[in-house]
Amino acid sequence: MAPKVNSLHDLPAPVPPPGRTRLAAAVGAATAGVSRRLGRGSGSVIGGRAVLLVDPRALGRLSAGRTVALVSGTNGKTTTTSLLAAALGGPGRVDTNLLGANLIPGLVAALAAGAPERPAVLEVDEAWLARVVDATRPQAVALLNLSRDQLDRNNEVRTLANLWRRTFESHPEVTVVANADDPLVVWGAGRAGSVRWVGAGQPWKDDAGGCPQCGGRIDFDDSGSGWRCGDCDLQRPALDVRMEGAEVVWAGGPSVTPELHLPGRANRANAAMALATAEVLGTAPSVSAPALGSLREVVGRYAVVDAGGQRARLLLAKNPAGWLEVFDFLRPSPIPVVIAINARIADGRDPSWLWDVPFERLRGRFVVATGERSRDLAVRLHYAEVDHVREPDLARAVAAGRAPEVDVVANYTSFQQLRGLLA
Numbered sequence: 001m002a003p004k005v006n007s008l009h010d011l012p013a014p015v016p017p018p019g020r021t022r023l024a025a026a027v028g029a030a031t032a033g034v035s036r037r038l039g040r041g042s043g044s045v046i047g048g049r050a051v052l053l054v055d056p057r058a059l060g061r062l063s064a065g066r067t068v069a070l071v072s073g074t075n076g077k078t079t080t081t082s083l084l085a086a087a088l089g090g091p092g093r094v095d096t097n098l099l100g101a102n103l104i105p106g107l108v109a110a111l112a113a114g115a116p117e118r119p120a121v122l123e124v125d126e127a128w129l130a131r132v133v134d135a136t137r138p139q140a141v142a143l144l145n146l147s148r149d150q151l152d153r154n155n156e157v158r159t160l161a162n163l164w165r166r167t168f169e170s171h172p173e174v175t176v177v178a179n180a181d182d183p184l185v186v187w188g189a190g191r192a193g194s195v196r197w198v199g200a201g202q203p204w205k206d207d208a209g210g211c212p213q214c215g216g217r218i219d220f221d222d223s224g225s226g227w228r229c230g231d232c233d234l235q236r237p238a239l240d241v242r243m244e245g246a247e248v249v250w251a252g253g254p255s256v257t258p259e260l261h262l263p264g265r266a267n268r269a270n271a272a273m274a275l276a277t278a279e280v281l282g283t284a285p286s287v288s289a290p291a292l293g294s295l296r297e298v299v300g301r302y303a304v305v306d307a308g309g310q311r312a313r314l315l316l317a318k319n320p321a322g323w324l325e326v327f328d329f330l331r332p333s334p335i336p337v338v339i340a341i342n343a344r345i346a347d348g349r350d351p352s353w354l355w356d357v358p359f360e361r362l363r364g365r366f367v368v369a370t371g372e373r374s375r376d377l378a379v380r381l382h383y384a385e386v387d388h389v390r391e392p393d394l395a396r397a398v399a400a401g402r403a404p405e406v407d408v409v410a411n412y413t414s415f416q417q418l419r420g421l422l423a
Helices: 019-037 044-054 058-063 077-087 104-113 126-136 157-170 183-189 264-280 285-294 320-329 351-356 374-383 394-400 412-422
Strands: 068-072 120-123 140-143 175-179 194-199 218-220 227-229 241-244 247-250 304-307 310-316 337-340 367-370 388-390 405-410
Touching: 019 044, 019 058, 019 104, 044 058, 044 104, 058 104, 058 126, 068 077, 068 126, 068 264, 077 120, 077 264, 077 285, 104 120, 104 126, 126 157, 140 183, 140 264, 157 183, 175 183, 175 264, 194 264, 241 264, 247 264, 247 285, 264 285, 264 320, 304 412, 310 320, 310 394, 310 412, 320 405, 337 394, 337 412, 351 374, 367 374, 367 394, 374 388, 394 412, 405 412
Parallel strands: 068 120, 068 140, 140 175, 175 194, 194 241, 310 405, 337 367, 337 405, 367 388
Antiparallel strands: 218 227, 241 247, 304 310
């Protein structure tokens, strides 16, 4: 059983990994370096695979004796991971994986490239969380939300919630920081040994209408003050941390206003989750809240780039729940919106989720549909009665906005393509 941690200094001195693991880390670093030199990407995934080829138990061995915090959920993982890493000290003081490599090879690569005396903050795919908890024995796990995402290759959300529930029942030593406004997250965290409940909000409710405990109907209070099942005792738990406008407030404790440059309600919620997790690890809110101001973008998200004389702001949205939050980020008309949609393996092959997004909210403004599935998007925009043009070429799509300022919203692989083109 991992020791209970009250601060980042409570753990004993880190144990150096065995020789085989050190050899594996060297092989992984060399492999990643070759990948980068060949222009095949960051090398984080292939480097991690090389490490695991030499030492299949590398994840557990590289995390042994370290302070480890995991961040998981459908949306907001990368941003919350970045915020938590900043709260704990930032680059050079915290090891993390911020390039979307959130499966085991990416986690191994991040740990192998880091230093065993530094804490590790790791973004973890929600379907892989159980295996990562088993291997790393983290001190804290932040659970953000659960909604439909890539169901052509991923588990149904209630299956994931049940998997989380069994995982934390098996690891009572782990402190869970959970979004109390998502019934699926509450169910998933319900048997954890210790939980900090955060009122982080959950505007997207279409995946949480059925009670995961009894199958009854979840009734949401329209005022935003809570939810409960109409047929059993499952309800929103009492909050340990809540959001009050721009403030993050601890029950019976401090309140802080994070220095936050990232836009929208969703990022205020991400900040609240990060601060609550940092507090579990012993970093006082008065210290961590100002540290969040170091972030103005997160791996290209929210960055403003020059695109041939146009200023393009880059946003990521990969599923209906994410889009509902992005509508809060968009600048008002007449600024046009460029939407890029691919349907590769990393995105999910099935783009039918586009019909669950309320694109009707874009009526009255000009939209450019682009990406490999621009036809699917254009059909959806047509039925939403949104004024649009279709330009499949990503490089030309921004120019098709015909304005000095544009907001560009892309799903995962099209976002990476756009970053490469506009960089």
